[in-house]
Amino acid sequence: MNPKGIEIQTRQTPDMALVIPVGEVDMSSSTQLRDILMGILRQKKETVIVSLEEVDYIDSSGLATLIEGFQKTVHYGGTFKLIINKPKIMDVFKLARLNRIFDIFESREAAGVKIV
Amino acid sequence: MLQETMRLEISGNPRLSCLLRKFVSQASEMAGFCENEANMITLAVDEAFTNIIRHTYQMDLGKRIYVRLFFTENDHIEIELKDDGPPLEVANIKNRCLEEIRPGGLGVHFIQSIMDTVEYLPQETMGNVVRMRKYLKNVRPGSKPMEETRKNPQLLAALLEIGQSLPWILDLDTLLNLIVKRVKNLMESEGASVILLDEARQELVFHTVLDEDENIVKKLQGLRFPANKGIAGRVLQTRKPLFVRNVEKDPDHFKGVDESTGSHTESLLYTPLQVRDRAIGILSAKNKKDGLFDDADMEALTAIAGTVSLSIDNARAHTKLLDTKRMQKELHSASLMHRATLPQSLPDVPGLLTSAICVPATEVGGDYYDFFPLADGLHAFAIGDVSGHGLEAGMMVSMTRSCLYTQLHFSHKIEDVMQAMNRMVYGSVERRLMMTFFFAIYDCQESVLTFANAGHPSPYYYAARDRQWKLIEEGEFPLGVRESHVYPIYSMQLQPGDIFVLYSDGIIEAANSHRDRYGFDRFHNLLVSQNMASPKEIQDAILRDVENFCENFSASDDRTLMVLGRKL
Numbered sequence: 119m120n121p122k123g124i125e126i127q128t129r130q131t132p133d134m135a136l137v138i139p140v141g142e143v144d145m146s147s148s149t150q151l152r153d154i155l156m157g158i159l160r161q162k163k164e165t166v167i168v169s170l171e172e173v174d175y176i177d178s179s180g181l182a183t184l185i186e187g188f189q190k191t192v193h194y195g196g197t198f199k200l201i202i203n204k205p206k207i208m209d210v211f212k213l214a215r216l217n218r219i220f221d222i223f224e225s226r227e228a229a230g231v232k233i234v
Numbered sequence: 235m236l237q238e239t240m241r242l243e244i245s246g247n248p249r250l251s252c253l254l255r256k257f258v259s260q261a262s263e264m265a266g267f268c269e270n271e272a273n274m275i276t277l278a279v280d281e282a283f284t285n286i287i288r289h290t291y292q293m294d295l296g297k298r299i300y301v302r303l304f305f306t307e308n309d310h311i312e313i314e315l316k317d318d319g320p321p322l323e324v325a326n327i328k329n330r331c332l333e334e335i336r337p338g339g340l341g342v343h344f345i346q347s348i349m350d351t352v353e354y355l356p357q358e359t360m361g362n363v364v365r366m367r368k369y370l371k372n373v374r375p376g377s378k379p380m381e382e383t384r385k386n387p388q389l390l391a392a393l394l395e396i397g398q399s400l401p402w403i404l405d406l407d408t409l410l411n412l413i414v415k416r417v418k419n420l421m422e423s424e425g426a427s428v429i430l431l432d433e434a435r436q437e438l439v440f441h442t443v444l445d446e447d448e449n450i451v452k453k454l455q456g457l458r459f460p461a462n463k464g465i466a467g468r469v470l471q472t473r474k475p476l477f478v479r480n481v482e483k484d485p486d487h488f489k490g491v492d493e494s495t496g497s498h499t500e501s502l503l504y505t506p507l508q509v510r511d512r513a514i515g516i517l518s519a520k521n522k523k524d525g526l527f528d529d530a531d532m533e534a535l536t537a538i539a540g541t542v543s544l545s546i547d548n549a550r551a552h553t554k555l556l557d558t559k560r561m562q563k564e565l566h567s568a569s570l571m572h573r574a575t576l577p578q579s580l581p582d583v584p585g586l587l588t589s590a591i592c593v594p595a596t597e598v599g600g601d602y603y604d605f606f607p608l609a610d611g612l613h614a615f616a617i618g619d620v621s622g623h624g625l626e627a628g629m630m631v632s633m634t635r636s637c638l639y640t641q642l643h644f645s646h647k648i649e650d651v652m653q654a655m656n657r658m659v660y661g662s663v664e665r666r667l668m669m670t671f672f673f674a675i676y677d678c679q680e681s682v683l684t685f686a687n688a689g690h691p692s693p694y695y696y697a698a699r700d701r702q703w704k705l706i707e708e709g710e711f712p713l714g715v716r717e718s719h720v721y722p723i724y725s726m727q728l729q730p731g732d733i734f735v736l737y738s739d740g741i742i743e744a745a746n747s748h749r750d751r752y753g754f755d756r757f758h759n760l761l762v763s764q765n766m767a768s769p770k771e772i773q774d775a776i777l778r779d780v781e782n783f784c785e786n787f788s789a790s791d792d793r794t795l796m797v798l799g800r801k802l
Contacts, residue, residue, distance in 0.1 A: 123249070145284040146248035160786060175255070177280055178340035192559070195566040206273050213274070213347055214340055219555055 123147040124173075126154050129233040133164040136226075136233050140172040143180035152183045159190045166191050167229055169201040176210055188220060197221070199229045236264070236307035246287040246317070247295040254301065255280055258313065265305035266370050275311065275368055278348040281341035282315050282364050290319035290362060310350075310369040321356035403545065404552040410442035413517070413542055418444050420538075421503065421519040421531055427454065428507075429466060430515035430546075436461045438470070438516070445520070465504060470513050475505035475536050477527045503527045505535045507543040517542055568628040569594060575635050581605040583613045584678045589769040590796040592738075593777065593789070600627030600669075601738045601792035602634055608646050611678040617690060617796050618671040619738045621712075630667055633658060648673060652686050652713075652721040659714030668712040672736060681728045681800060686721040688713045691739050694761055698731025703761045728800040733769065735761065736798075737776070740791035744780045747787045752780055769797035 124141035135158045139151050158166060168184060170176065184200065191198035199221045202208050211217045223229035242257055244250055258279045262272035283299065291297045297318060305311040346352055349366040356362050403409040410428045417426040425445035429438045438461050443454040461467055469476050479501050503519040517539050519527070572594060580588050592601050600620030607613055616638060620630040634655070641654040651673055659669045672693070674685035687693075687709025695706050708724045728734070737757075744752040760779045764772045773795050780793060 142252060144248065144251055144280065145287070146251065177277060177284070178344055179284065181340055192562045195569070206270065209270060209274065210277060210344075213277075213344060219559070 124150060126151060128154060131233055134233060135163045135166050136231055137168045138172055142175040143173055144175065144177045145179045148179040148183045155183065155187045159187060162194050163196060165197045167199045167201065167231060169226065170207050171201055171203050173207055176207055181214055181216060199223060201226060201229050239302065239304045242301040244299055244301065245295060246291045246297045246299045248284060248287060251280055251283055254283055261303050261305055262311055265311045266308040274348045278345045278366060279313050281344045282366065285341050286315060286317045290317050290322065308370060310367055312365065312367045314363055314365045316361060316363045318361050322354060322362050404549050406549040406553065409545055409549050414442050414444040417517065417519055417538065420534060422523050423519040424521040424523060425450065426519045428515060428517055431461060431470065431513060438466055465502065466516050469504040469506050469516055473506045473508060473513060475532055477503045477532050479526050501526050503531060503535055505539045507539055507546065509543050509547045514543060514546060564625065568625050572628045572631055575632050577604055581607060581613060583676065585681065585801050586676060587769045587799045587801055589773045591773060592792055592794040594792050595789045600631055601740065601794040602631045603794055603796050604635060604638065606642050608642065613676045614642060614646060615674045615676065615796065617736045617794065618669050621668045626667060630662060630669065646675065648675060648684060648686050648723050649720065652688065656713045656719060660717050668714040670712045682725055683728055683734065684723060684725045686723050688721055691737060691742060694735040696733035698729055703758060730800055730802045733797065733799040735772065736796040738792060738794040740789065740793040741776065741780055743791060744784050744789065744793065745787060746784045752783050756783065769799040773797045
């Protein structure tokens with residue numbers, strides 16, 4: 119648990135962006151995630167991947183941010199992928215019935231991440 | 235048995251929610267919930283907490299929230315959040331409609347799906363209490379039918395299994411096949427079916443039928459009957475479960491179904507399927523194998539019906555979402571097609587400098603422009619805009635291009651072209667579509683531009699001689715408005731240095747985040763500032779100015795420009 123919110127790492131190539139939030143994505147930190155994600159979407163990257171491997175908690179505002187990201191990416195013809203390897207994070211997606219909407223992968227390899 | 239009440243008073247500040255989460259998750263585990271369940275309870279409480287901050291306190295982060303947590307070990311946990319805000323209208327607290335995939339509105343859905351009971355209790359003068367309770371699985375006291383079925387462990391197990399597995403099946407056919415199988419086994423009946431309401435036609439449809447007699451399945455499956463007929467109609471109207479021990483004697487029995495299927499119905503059990511207040515169909519079991527249906531059967535079927543209804547609703551919502559996803563992919567191909575329709579290079583017209591561009595909006599737009607070299611030093615220019623967006627508009631752009639291309643092979647007389655184009659748009663399948671269309675022919679030898687304008691935004695014309703920009707307002711309504719119309723034709727002699735700027739309304743209508751429009755004034759001023767600039771420079775300056783004006787606000791319409799200038 120990190121009372122200071124989250125830290126967000128990003129890695130980018132010309133056609134791909136990997137966003138890695140670290141910590142708890144809740145009402146106070148999801149705006150941070152949103153800002154970074156929207157900045158990336160403005161560049162219309164072909165593939166946008168958000169990895170939740172380092173996320174311990176996500177709430178509805180976090181999901182809302184990802185839904186927005188997904189919608190915007192699909193809108194310009196890009197691909198939006200999620201990496202989820204923790205059952206407790208997956209449970210929240212299932213509860214919102216979003217697990218079949220997002221393209222979800224268990225690892226970076228499976229998601230086709232080519233950035234080291 | 236450990237019982238404990240704890241209180242926590244905390245500011246309604248999202249940054250403090252991690253403290254609340256820790257408190258709730260540890261108490262939940264102490265009450266006997268497993269880690270997964272504790273995570274879920276924590277999520278529900280967190281959502282209730284942030285809802286208060288967002289909605290009741292309107293982000294006033296200094297206000298207090300009072301948390302009361304009570305648990306009985308191995309039995310249940312109850313959490314109350316109290317605020318000092320204005321009393322809520324309970325009817326306004328909406329569960330998220332899963333039919334829409336959109337950000338926001340998920341919190342209440344989480345709370346209600348996770349917790350067993352949720353009560354919103356507005357206080358008399360000031361403040362609200364939200365009280366949530368979660369029971370450990372093996373002690374959850376259900377509604378009355380569940381209490382009854384506790385006597386029958388097999389039935390209870392089946393009910394729990396249905397409750398846990400159904401909501402995850404999102405394919406409607408798979409889901410309903412599974413449901414009828416379970417119902418038939420559980421009720422020990424000869425048959426079971428799910429009858430769905432077709433709201434548009436006010437008919438009931440046997441969507442999924444299972445029966446020991448294969449012939450009955452064949453005949454019933456897909457059978458439709460009026461939604462107000464028969465016992466099924468009565469169940470749908472009263473929203474109450476019903477069992478009929480001697481069907482033939484029931485005055486409401488709609489014989490149409492038996493007659494058309496050759497089936498013989500003795501006893502029936504019907505329970506309505508409803509989502510919130512909306513009836514969506516009926517779950518039924520037919521002819522108990524061993525005797526007649528009794529009260530316990532009816533209660534069990536009613537207990538299943540709630541889960542079945544929600545699962546059907548989810549599956550339908552999911553299908554809609556997938557359709558949306560597929561549609562977005564189609565739109566993407568349509569937008570590629572639109573781009574391919576536009577010319578890839580500029581024409582070479584003696585004595586004339588040309589420049590043109592279409593910046594498509596994120597959606598498929600309906601802007602169009604093209605050039606055609608004709609015989610005898612003539613060159614044709616066209617620019618247009620189909621009303622609306624999406625596939626239809628994209629298709630119309632493609633049609634316009636081929637229609638124009640074909641027409642110019644036969645005749646490039648402007649009146650013929652305008653008539654042909656008008657007929658094409660008017661006769662298009664989708665009558666609501668209209669199209670603005672500006673068509674011009676430039677005669678290189680005479681330096682004369684002859685044109686007709688069907689509703690396209692008036693071009694700007696720069697007369698080098700008097701150094702003035704003015705709008706060329708000659709023109710009429712768009713194509714497709716009247717079946718036949720003769721569009722008037724105008725001519726102008728271009729002098730060296732004269733410039734003609736054609737544009738689509740996506741330029742004028744371009745909006746920024748304050749919903750201000752780019753507008754004619756700013757456009758005019760920009761043109762005036764482009765002294766001695768070439769068509770390409772003017773085009774770039776316009777696009778840049780529009781983008782600066784809009785900042786990062788994304789374009790909702792295509793922006794198309796065509797600039798023609800007579801060489802000096």
